Amino acid sequence: MAFELPDLPYAHDALADKGMSRETLEYHHDLHHKAYADKTAELTQGTDWAGKPIEDIVRGTYEKGAVAQSGLFNNASQYWNHCQFWEWMTPDQSSMPSEVEKALTDSFGSVDAFKEQFSSKGAGQFGSGWVWLVKDTDGGLKVTSTENGVNPLCFDQTALLGCDVWEHSYYIDYRNKRPAYLSNFLDKLVNWEAVAARM
Numbered sequence: 070m071a072f073e074l075p076d077l078p079y080a081h082d083a084l085a086d087k088g089m090s091r092e093t094l095e096y097h098h099d100l101h102h103k104a105y106a107d108k109t110a111e112l113t114q115g116t117d118w119a120g121k122p123i124e125d126i127v128r129g130t131y132e133k134g135a136v137a138q139s140g141l142f143n144n145a146s147q148y149w150n151h152c153q154f155w156e157w158m159t160p161d162q163s164s165m166p167s168e169v170e171k172a173l174t175d176s177f178g179s180v181d182a183f184k185e186q187f188s189s190k191g192a193g194q195f196g197s198g199w200v201w202l203v204k205d206t207d208g209g210l211k212v213t214s215t216e217n218g219v220n221p222l223c224f225d226q227t228a229l230l231g232c233d234v235w236e237h238s239y240y241i242d243y244r245n246k247r248p249a250y251l252s253n254f255l256d257k258l259v260n261w262e263a264v265a266a267r268m
Contacts, residue, residue, distance in 0.1 A: 071110065072107075072110040072123065072148055073106060074098075074102055075152055077098055078155055079158075082094075084158060087160065087257040088242065088250075088253040088254075088258065089158070089242060089253075090241060090242050093238070093239075096237060097151075097233075097238055098155065102148070105148040106148050108140070108144040109141070113141065118141070123148060123149050124149065124222055126141070127146045127149055127220065127223065128223065130142035130145065131146075131219070138217070142218070143218050146218035149220065149222070150218060150233065156260065157230055157231065157260055157263055159258070159260035159263075161260075163261045164261065165180065165261040166261060166262065166265040172210060173210070176209065176210035176211075177210070177212075184252075184255050186212045187200060187202060187212050187232075187255060188248060190213070190214045191232055191234050193214070194215075194216070195216075197217050197234070197235040197236070198215050199215050199219075200214045200231065200234055200251070201214070201229075201231045202228075202264070203221045203227060203228055203229060204226065205226050206226065210229070211226075214234075229264050230259065234247060234250075234251070238250070
């Protein structure tokens with residue numbers, strides 16, 4: 070399959086009033102995500118991975134316990150991560166569906182407790198990485214964080230929501246204030262309907 074850069078599901082300036090600028094999306098989507106797409110295509114060309122689904126490539130090239138992952142894994146995982154990331158945000162008003170609210174309350178005690186745990190986990194991720202709401206292999210909901218491009222596919226989990234905490238995702242708008250970026254993401258940007266669809 071071709072690893073092409075997907076179009077954003079909204080205009081570059083559509084999230085500006087909600088705390089994510091046009092400049093951030095131009096750099097993050099048009100440059101960073103495109104680089105992952107191009108490198109994944111290059112590294113799979115002429116190999117056994119050519120034509121395989123991106124999920125199979127991510128799972129198949131992840132090395133459990135490895136200090137450093139392969140170049141193919143890093144680029145393929147970041148390609149996948151970002152394809153999801155754009156879909157988890159919306160310029161529209163997004164109310165949390167009742168089934169999501171119930172699931173979060175059942176798992177974390179309250180929606181606010183979930184948000185606190187998600188923000189804390191994301192802010193505490195040392196260096197580059199991601200913070201996730203996942204459905205674990207036992208069916209329960211958990212908040213996890215991963216380094217660099219590692220994602221829930223590597224652990225057979227279902228990613229319900231994820232936020233990029235690499236500096237390129239927030240530094241233009243928030244400088245070094247990662248907690249403020251995470252709070253804004255949860256309160257203003259999340260497409261809760263997309264979360265519900267993944268449940």
